[in-house]
Amino acid sequence: MKKSQLIMIWLLPLIVIGGLFIPVLGYLVLAMIVFFIILSFFKGRYWCWNLCPRGAFLDGIISKISTKKPIPRIFTKQWFRWLIFVLFISFLIYRILHTGGNLIAIGAVFVTMCIITTILSIILGTSMKHRSWCIICPMGTLQEKIGKINSKKNN
Numbered sequence: 550m551k552k553s554q555l556i557m558i559w560l561l562p563l564i565v566i567g568g569l570f571i572p573v574l575g576y577l578v579l580a581m582i583v584f585f586i587i588l589s590f591f592k593g594r595y596w597c598w599n600l601c602p603r604g605a606f607l608d609g610i611i612s613k614i615s616t617k618k619p620i621p622r623i624f625t626k627q628w629f630r631w632l633i634f635v636l637f638i639s640f641l642i643y644r645i646l647h648t649g650g651n652l653i654a655i656g657a658v659f660v661t662m663c664i665i666t667t668i669l670s671i672i673l674g675t676s677m678k679h680r681s682w683c684i685i686c687p688m689g690t691l692q693e694k695i696g697k698i699n700s701k702k703n704n
């Protein structure tokens with residue numbers, strides 16, 4: 550594991566466990582999203598391989614117990630990845646709209662989304678390659694797209 554990952558990995562239990570008791574910790578997820586969207590303009594998926602707390606968790610812990618089986622081909626299809634993205638974002642927006650603007654409830658939405666995606670990443674990471682979730686992770690798909698758009702502009 551990289552040094553940067555060793556530092557960042559602690560944010561994952563802070564959010565998925567601490568967030569159950571202190572929902573405003575969910576805003577850390579929002580802060581990370583804003584940060585990596587900006588970063589991806591310049592460095593593509595640098596966040597994923599160096600800084601993402603869940604990526605660090607998958608590399609440092611799940612890789613040790615992973616069956617390392619190949620991922621299904623459908624995971625690499627663009628239409629499938631964007632379908633996951635649209636479903637994820639729609640669910641996120643739907644849940645935020647149902648908070649009635651309550652800031653604590655909005656924080657709880659981000660905590661819940663982080664818990665759900667972490668559980669998914671563990672299921673996928675243990676039953677196949679440890680970074681399987683990262684192939685279809687909506688936030689990874691987004692960073693890849695932003696990075697590509699920017700590199701096309703610069704060519």
Ligand code: SF4
Nearest residue numbers: 597601604683686689
């Ligand atoms: S793909 Fe998603 S979970 Fe994986 S490292 Fe990137 S942001 Fe984190």
